[in-house]
Structure formats: structure tokens, C-alpha cells
Amino acid sequence: MKDIFKAPFVEEMKKMTANMYRLGWDERNGGNISWMLDEEEVGEYLDLSQVIRTIPIGFEAKELIGKIFIVTGTGKYFKNVMDDPETNLGIFKIAADGCTAELLWGYKDGGKFTSELPAHLMSHMARLSVDPENRVVMHTHPTYTLAMNYVHELDEKKFTHSLWEMCTECIVVFPDGIGVLPWMLCGTNSIGEATAEKMKEFRLVVWGMHGIYGAGKSLDETFGLIETVEKAAQIYILTAHLPRVNTIKDSEMKELAEYFGVNYRKDFLNL
Numbered sequence: 001m002k003d004i005f006k007a008p009f010v011e012e013m014k015k016m017t018a019n020m021y022r023l024g025w026d027e028r029n030g031g032n033i034s035w036m037l038d039e040e041e042v043g044e045y046l047d048l049s050q051v052i053r054t055i056p057i058g059f060e061a062k063e064l065i066g067k068i069f070i071v072t073g074t075g076k077y078f079k080n081v082m083d084d085p086e087t088n089l090g091i092f093k094i095a096a097d098g099c100t101a102e103l104l105w106g107y108k109d110g111g112k113f114t115s116e117l118p119a120h121l122m123s124h125m126a127r128l129s130v131d132p133e134n135r136v137v138m139h140t141h142p143t144y145t146l147a148m149n150y151v152h153e154l155d156e157k158k159f160t161h162s163l164w165e166m167c168t169e170c171i172v173v174f175p176d177g178i179g180v181l182p183w184m185l186c187g188t189n190s191i192g193e194a195t196a197e198k199m200k201e202f203r204l205v206v207w208g209m210h211g212i213y214g215a216g217k218s219l220d221e222t223f224g225l226i227e228t229v230e231k232a233a234q235i236y237i238l239t240a241h242l243p244r245v246n247t248i249k250d251s252e253m254k255e256l257a258e259y260f261g262v263n264y265r266k267d268f269l270n271l
């Protein structure tokens with residue numbers, strides 16, 4: 001059996017959480033990541049028949065039965081994952097009943113997966129239904145995106161449009177736009193269901209006055225989506241109080257989307 005501490009998926013989670021912490025997006029225990037792994041690959045590092053303990057997940061994730069995930073722990077700090085991955089991360093399989101997580105590794109101090117597991121697993125199911133290659137769901141509290149939530153209308157079209165205007169490449173990176181939810185109680189099945197509903201349409205979902213969710217094929221791709229939104233939000237906040245002299249026009253955004261061949265939300269432009 002290979003050494004789990006050297007597994008690429010553990011290494012990547014360590015690097016990603018450290019990077020996000022350093023960006024200031026994941027204060028204290030803020031943020032969580034889930035990544036659906038390849039069973040064959042995990043089998044090189046862990047005996048998949050050795051279940052450490054079972055943990056109820058509080059809802060039914062039928063489409064994910066038998067799937068294996070690496071997920072950050074609840075109450076755990078992104079800054080600590082690098083030095084102690086076995087306490088701050090866990091790897092589990094969704095049991096045959098669809099309602100239980102079978103822990104295969106991690107949560108060493110008796111802990112468990114993020115309190116946002118409903119939003120994560122429900123989003124995985126939603127994204128997989130429209131993109132079978134989706135593997136990652138990421139939640140974080142990026143500073144400028146959050147700041148923008150307080151001074152900008154929480155309207156999908158308007159929020160997306162304002163961000164698209166802030167960086168030339170935004171419409172190319174997230175042509176599908178951003179879904180927006182109002183403030184809701186976090187950690188619940190309800191916010192999970194609302195997020196998943198948006199995830200059928202968007203790879204990015206803002207949780208009003210809380211943070212953002214992203215989904216993608218890899219950690220890198222998902223991070224890149226959120227990073228691009230955050231950069232645009234930073235420019236928005238840095239310029240919001242200043243007179244606007246120049247702007248990227250809607251006709252120019254259309255030109256960009258067409259040149260790069262992306263399928264963009266035409267109804268989010270005013271043409």
C-alpha cells in the first residue's frame with residue numbers, strides 16, 4: 001500500500017487550503033472543500049474495506065452511493081491542514097443506504113466533515129447531472145466578493161454584469177454567470193437545496209453576505225473561477241466610490257465571448 005500522506009489528492013488539498021488561507025479568504029474555520037476521488041486511485045493508498053466509523057449525513061445522496069470524497073473537517077482551520085492533514089481532512093465513501101458516510105481515513109480527533117456537507121453533496125449531484133466530469137465543490141469567504149455583497153444589488157443579472165465589466169476576461173472565464181442566493185441560514189439542508197438548484201445553471205453561486213460556492217473538474221479549475229470573480233470584485237470595490245470614466249461596453253463583451261467561442265448568458269447583457 002502506498003503512503004497516503006504522499007497521495008497527490010492529499011498534497012493538492014494541503015496546498016490549496018494553505019493558499020486560500022494566505023489570500024485571507026478563509027479566516028478561522030471559514031470555507032470548505034469537497035473533491036470526488038477516483039476509487040481505483042484511492043485504493044492504492046487505503047484499504048477500502050476498512051471503515052473506521054460511520055457518520056450520518058442527514059439527507060439522502062442516492063446518486064452518490066459508492067462515491068469517495070476527500071472533505072475538509074467542520075470547525076477546522078484551513079491554515080492547519082498543511083501540518084496535520086489527518087485531523088483536518090477526511091476521506092469517506094457514501095454507503096449503500098445513501099445516508100451514511102463510511103470514514104476511511106482522517107478526522108483523527110473524532111471530528112467530522114464540514115457542516116456544509118448538504119450544500120456540497122447536493123451541488124455535486126446537481127453539477128454531475130449537467131457535467132459528468134465535475135469533481136470539486138469549493139466554498140470560501142473571499143474579501144472583496146463579500147464586500148461587494150453589501151453595496152451591490154443581489155440580483156444575478158446585475159451582479160454578473162458588474163463583474164463582467166471589471167476585467168476583460170471575466171465573460172470568457174465565467175460566461176454562464178453567477179447565481180445569487182439571498183442571506184440564508186448556513187449549514188442546513190435548505191441552503192443546500194437552494195445552492196444545488198442554482199448549480200444546475202451556474203458553476204458559481206454567491207451566498208448573500210456570506211461567501212461563494214464554485215464547482216469544477218479540478219481544484220485548480222474551481223479555484224480559478226472563484227479567483228477571477230474575486231479579482232473583478234476587488235476592482236469593483238476599489239473603483240465603486242470614484243467617477244467611472246471608462247467601461248467595457250456590452251458590445252465588446254459580446255465580441256469577446258464570440259471570439260473565444262464561449263456559450264454566454266446573452267440575457268445578462270443589455271444589447
Ligand code: 13P
Pocket residue numbers: 029030031032072073074075076113114115116139186187
Ligand atoms: P465548517 O467549519 O463546518 O466547514 O464551516 C465553515 C463555513 O464556512 C460555514 O459556512
Ligand code: ZN
Pocket residue numbers: 030031139140141186210211
Ligand atoms: Zn462559510
